[in-house]
Amino acid sequence: MNTAYSQMNRARVLAAYLGDIRFELVKMIRTPAFAIPTLLFPILFFMLFGVLMGSARGNAQMSLFAFASYGVFGAIAPGLFGFGVSLAFEREQGLLVFRQAIPMPAGSYLLARMVMAMIFVAVGSLAMIALALFVAHVPLTFGQCVTVFFVNVLGVLPFCAMGLFVGSLVSGQAAPAIVNLIYIPMSFLSGLWVPMQFLPKAVQQLAPLWPAHHLVQLSLAAVDAPSTVGSTGNHIGALVGVTVLFFALAVRRLGGRGIRLFSAPRGGYVFLLRRAINVGMFWIAVGLVIAGVMGGNAPRAAGRTAATSNDAAKSVPDASGSAAHVGVAAPDKPVIADFDNGNANASYGLGFSASDDKMRGGDSSAAQQLVDGGAGKSRGALEVSGAVGTGIQYPFAGTSFLPNGTPNAEWTKQGLMDYSRKQTLRFFARGDGKDYLVMMMGPAVDTIPAMFGFTAGAEWQEVRVPLQSLGGIDLKQVKLISIGTMTPGAFRFQIDDVRVE
Amino acid sequence: MSSTPLARLEGAHKRFGKIAALDGLNLAANRGELLALLGPNGAGKSTAISLLLGLQQPDKGSAALFGEDPQSIDARRRIGVMMQEINLPAVMRPRELIGQTASYYPRPYETQAVIKRLGIEKIADRPYGKLSGGQKRQAQFAMAICGRPELLFLDEPTVGLDVQAREALWQVLRDLIHEGCSIILTTHYLEEAEALADRVAVVTHGRLVAGGTVDEIRAHVSRKSILCRSSLAMETMRAWPEVQQVTEESGRRHIVTRDAETVLRLLLAADTEVRDIEVRRAGLAEAFAEITANNPESLQ
Numbered sequence: 001m002n003t004a005y006s007q008m009n010r011a012r013v014l015a016a017y018l019g020d021i022r023f024e025l026v027k028m029i030r031t032p033a034f035a036i037p038t039l040l041f042p043i044l045f046f047m048l049f050g051v052l053m054g055s056a057r058g059n060a061q062m063s064l065f066a067f068a069s070y071g072v073f074g075a076i077a078p079g080l081f082g083f084g085v086s087l088a089f090e091r092e093q094g095l096l097v098f099r100q101a102i103p104m105p106a107g108s109y110l111l112a113r114m115v116m117a118m119i120f121v122a123v124g125s126l127a128m129i130a131l132a133l134f135v136a137h138v139p140l141t142f143g144q145c146v147t148v149f150f151v152n153v154l155g156v157l158p159f160c161a162m163g164l165f166v167g168s169l170v171s172g173q174a175a176p177a178i179v180n181l182i183y184i185p186m187s188f189l190s191g192l193w194v195p196m197q198f199l200p201k202a203v204q205q206l207a208p209l210w211p212a213h214h215l216v217q218l219s220l221a222a223v224d225a226p227s228t229v230g231s232t233g234n235h236i237g238a239l240v241g242v243t244v245l246f247f248a249l250a251v252r253r254l255g256g257r258g259i260r261l262f263s264a265p266r267g268g269y270v271f272l273l274r275r276a277i278n279v280g281m282f283w284i285a286v287g288l289v290i291a292g293v294m295g296g297n298a299p300r301a302a303g304r305t306a307a308t309s310n311d312a313a314k315s316v317p318d319a320s321g322s323a324a325h326v327g328v329a330a331p332d333k334p335v336i337a338d339f340d341n342g343n344a345n346a347s348y349g350l351g352f353s354a355s356d357d358k359m360r361g362g363d364s365s366a367a368q369q370l371v372d373g374g375a376g377k378s379r380g381a382l383e384v385s386g387a388v389g390t391g392i393q394y395p396f397a398g399t400s401f402l403p404n405g406t407p408n409a410e411w412t413k414q415g416l417m418d419y420s421r422k423q424t425l426r427f428f429a430r431g432d433g434k435d436y437l438v439m440m441m442g443p444a445v446d447t448i449p450a451m452f453g454f455t456a457g458a459e460w461q462e463v464r465v466p467l468q469s470l471g472g473i474d475l476k477q478v479k480l481i482s483i484g485t486m487t488p489g490a491f492r493f494q495i496d497d498v499r500v501e
Numbered sequence: 502m503s504s505t506p507l508a509r510l511e512g513a514h515k516r517f518g519k520i521a522a523l524d525g526l527n528l529a530a531n532r533g534e535l536l537a538l539l540g541p542n543g544a545g546k547s548t549a550i551s552l553l554l555g556l557q558q559p560d561k562g563s564a565a566l567f568g569e570d571p572q573s574i575d576a577r578r579r580i581g582v583m584m585q586e587i588n589l590p591a592v593m594r595p596r597e598l599i600g601q602t603a604s605y606y607p608r609p610y611e612t613q614a615v616i617k618r619l620g621i622e623k624i625a626d627r628p629y630g631k632l633s634g635g636q637k638r639q640a641q642f643a644m645a646i647c648g649r650p651e652l653l654f655l656d657e658p659t660v661g662l663d664v665q666a667r668e669a670l671w672q673v674l675r676d677l678i679h680e681g682c683s684i685i686l687t688t689h690y691l692e693e694a695e696a697l698a699d700r701v702a703v704v705t706h707g708r709l710v711a712g713g714t715v716d717e718i719r720a721h722v723s724r725k726s727i728l729c730r731s732s733l734a735m736e737t738m739r740a741w742p743e744v745q746q747v748t749e750e751s752g753r754r755h756i757v758t759r760d761a762e763t764v765l766r767l768l769l770a771a772d773t774e775v776r777d778i779e780v781r782r783a784g785l786a787e788a789f790a791e792i793t794a795n796n797p798e799s800l801q
Contacts (some may be wrong), residue, residue, distance in 0.1 A: 030592035093588035103577040103605045
């Protein structure tokens with residue numbers, strides 16, 4: 001027949017898709033009840049909790065947390081509300097049916113709304129990054145900003161799918177209430193408002209059920225915040241699963257109401273193939289969600305937590321490059337290491353590792369191992385042994401901890417930690433009765449480190465280092481904490497339960 | 502005129518639960534004509550349109566647009582649609598709505614040309630939500646024709662329009678037909694079908710009960726109307742066996758009968774004063790009433 005007539009050239013089809021995106025954007029901009037809360041609330045929350053309260057307390061860590069979590073908060077609303085509420089309304093008003101009677105290109109409506117949601121998130125995210133960098137002075141690298149931006153912009157998709165499902169189910173009248181019932185509790189239970197570690201244990205354990213939890217963990221990991229849980233793959237898997245699952249459910253539900261989101265040819269081989277792909281995708285999605293939920297919290301145990309944060313601890317600004325010359329604020333969590341999980345990892349930074357003076361030309365040696373039976377009734381402790389030589393003027397052997405360290409990085413590239421708000425470094429020690437010392441070093445290499453001496457006797461004894469009166473170190477710029485000895489000869493000591501409070 | 506129907510339903514069945522909305526409906530729209538679908542509420546007109554638009558699928562039988570699956574986008578690029586009971590986004594303006602719809606078609610009219618043609622310049626840049634019911638219908642009509650469709654589906658297009666706007670819209674429909682566009686129209690204004698339709702299809706209870714040109718439908722009906730001014734009592738007239746119905750409108754009697762000649766003789770004999778006598782063939786309204794009355798199930 002007259003097919004040439006109905007043929008559209010590609011440019012016109014593309015223009016139609018773009019036109020629909022623009023149409024949806026204009027529509028949303030003209031709906032201030034949607035646009036203003038969606039764009040401004042996350043930014044206002046970030047300003048209030050991250051910038052004003054955070055900087056008032058000199059707590060860069062809090063700013064970092066607020067930056068990551070309110071970014072995610074801002075990614076939820078455009079998806080949930082943009083799809084959930086608007087779609088329910090338009091479905092009721094007969095618009096969805098009308099759109100499939102006219103030759104709207106396949107999937108254009110869905111695509112336009114998705115892109116619209118992503119543009120909204122992109123604008124909000126850029127605004128928040130600008131505020132974080134120039135107003136709040138959150139220590140962020142360019143790479144971190146880019147990663148967080150993409151986490152947020154792509155992170156809107158699972159919420160689009162959830163919104164689509166809600167919009168396919170409920171009436172336009174009911175949709176805002178239902179969406180809020182999902183939006184607000186999910187934000188709280190996912191640790192967007194209050195960091196996960198301050199929430200009750202039960203809430204922490206249930207967190208992997210909420211898609212927002214997985215997204216905020218990705219965002220926190222992207223800014224190298226301490227105490228993230230789960231692996232990146234795990235979170236991405238759960239989010240992809242949620243997206244596909246809710247999308248499939250919504251398409252099915254709308255199909256039952258006579259609404260097709262894509263124009264699907266009926267019957268025949270193609271149809272069967274599509275059907276098979278759909279069913280396959282659905283079950284893969286279910287699998288991803290289950291895997292995500294099961295794995296999303298598994299590494300809550302201290303060992304894995306530490307390992308994760310070690311992995312994540314990439315490049316918080318280093319001393320040489322940063323203009324501020326202030327370390328990242330130390331986490332509120334006091335425990336650095338308890339050596340109870342068969343490793344010497346710390347809850348942040350690079351874990352304890354044996355160190356000596358060979359780099360400086362000395363001939364001391366040190367080795368460390370984990371031993372059973374720590375201080376009190378704890379499971380394990382760290383034992384360090386070796387011999388201090390006489391090769392150089394200030395020999396040293398022991399174990400060292402980089403609070404903001406990066407694996408396999410040069411000394412000058414290692415990050416700084418701000419301990420200025422902490423009072424005491426404390427740990428338990430026992431050993432061969434010799435004299436030992438705690439050393440703390442800042443970015444400068446050619447100065448005498450701050451030192452605090454103690455004797456390690458046969459019984460466990462607590463060592464308390466008063467940080468504020470220690471002297472010889474700027475607590476805002478701590479690069480290294482070492483525990484060991486400078487006394488020549490063989491030595492052996494154990495430490496346990498290292499905390500800074 | 503091409504012999505291939507632009508839109509065709511063949512033996513279309515469609516049930517909703519226990520109710521048979523369509524019960525083997527046959528329907529074909531030919532090129533260059535306006536087909537009016539008439540029928541009481543719940544007769545299956547809207548379901549028939551839904552099948553032709555590919556919004557629903559027949560349980561049995563077939564629906565085709567330009568010989569293709571009505572869902573195929575190629576077929577849909579050749580039609581324009583105006584539906585009932587839809588709400589377009591309130592914050593958007595008719596100019597934007599028309600522009601968006603036009604962008605889906607291969608060779609649309611210029612948006613400004615459509616606005617000018619329908620004389621809706623005044624409302625083109627006002628938010629859709631602020632328009633009156635009639636103005637909304639005008640905007641929807643503009644969206645329906647902006648794609649230069651070969652076939653136009655209009656579901657009750659003039660509901661809510663004032664007389665002037667309705668006449669203007671009718672004129673546009675006549676022009677479109679003249680330009681080669683075909684139209685399928687549902688209406689409950691019989692005068693609309695009478696004024697515009699080349700063919701009428703009367704649907705009751707999901708079946709085609711009468712089809713043909715307006716004249717053919719009228720010819721099916723033997724009823725005639727006698728209009729006159731008479732002082733004779735209405736009861737007297739009603740007592741004549743050939744008379745089916747007598748009403749009075751602005752001083753004129755309106756007598757419906759199958760045997761106009763006999764009634765005229767009786768009238769002239771009984772009332773020597775009778776004036777302004779006029780005999781009319783049945784209009785579509787009478788035809789429609791008779792056709793549906795002969796299908797008693799449709800009266801439910």
